[in-house]
Amino acid sequence: MADADIRLIPCRSDNYAVLIHDPDSKTTILVDAPEAGPIAAVLDETGWSLDHILITHHHADHVAGVPDLKARNGALVTGPKEEASRIEVLDEFLEDGASTTLGPWAVRAIATPGHTAGPLSYWFPDLGVAFTGDTLFAMGCGRLFEGDAATMWASLKTLRDVLPDETRIYCGHEYTQKNAEFASGVDPDNATLRERVAAVNAARARGEPTIPTTMADEKATNPFLRADDPALAEAVGLAGESPEAVFAELRGRRDVA
Numbered sequence: 001m002a003d004a005d006i007r008l009i010p011c012r013s014d015n016y017a018v019l020i021h022d023p024d025s026k027t028t029i030l031v032d033a034p035e036a037g038p039i040a041a042v043l044d045e046t047g048w049s050l051d052h053i054l055i056t057h058h059h060a061d062h063v064a065g066v067p068d069l070k071a072r073n074g075a076l077v078t079g080p081k082e083e084a085s086r087i088e089v090l091d092e093f094l095e096d097g098a099s100t101t102l103g104p105w106a107v108r109a110i111a112t113p114g115h116t117a118g119p120l121s122y123w124f125p126d127l128g129v130a131f132t133g134d135t136l137f138a139m140g141c142g143r144l145f146e147g148d149a150a151t152m153w154a155s156l157k158t159l160r161d162v163l164p165d166e167t168r169i170y171c172g173h174e175y176t177q178k179n180a181e182f183a184s185g186v187d188p189d190n191a192t193l194r195e196r197v198a199a200v201n202a203a204r205a206r207g208e209p210t211i212p213t214t215m216a217d218e219k220a221t222n223p224f225l226r227a228d229d230p231a232l233a234e235a236v237g238l239a240g241e242s243p244e245a246v247f248a249e250l251r252g253r254r255d256v257a
């Protein structure tokens with residue numbers, strides 16, 4: 001199998017969409033559709049025909065472009081069954097743990113509630129990539145709009161436990177620089193974090209994206225993935241408290257940072 005051609009597409013002010021193309025089968029998959037224009041431009045440039053659209057969750061900045069893009073080629077739209085009533089454009093539904101095949105690739109759906117009530121993250125194990133929407137960000141996580149801290153912590157822990165360290169992770173927004181600033185404040189003695197912050201700042205100064213990240217980098221530098229680390233709990237003044245309590249404290253601080 002030839003390597004996939006993966007295109008990260010900036011949309012709106014800070015969203016990302018991702019196109020995945022297989023040069024052998026000509027299959028093209030889109031993950032999330034914040035707006036149609038930038039995605040259509042890449043399709044026109046490459047000559048790719050869109051076959052599948054995967055939706056992570058129902059928020060408008062992830063689905064607004066679907067109707068126009070679907071109309072181009074009649075792409076099949078797949079998304080979380082738990083949010084089907086809120087995503088009118090869905091043709092097919094997936095639940096937690098479901099596996100499907102899109103083109104030559106196996107895709108596993110992982111329920112990651114917290115940001116919304118029923119989002120899915122998508123893991124392509126053969127490609128070594130995962131798409132986490134607004135659940136796991138580079139050095140951050142999504143706000144708790146429809147879930148609580150315990151729910152989001154469980155979702156992040158699932159991703160941490162399931163995805164191999166080398167997995168390249170594509171998230172839904174370019175929030176990394178702000179997340180890095182916050183992480184530095186709650187984890188100031190983390191030398192690996194300091195090195196990563198410098199690299200992120202340099203990339204943004206060059207106008208480059210900070211996505212994808214990797215699970216290994218997130219394990220080492222993302223405080224929201226380390227709520228069960230005693231050293232981090234002590235750093236935020238919650239030594240001996242539960243991971244859920246530590247996570248809630250971190251998320252509360254980030255909400256006002």
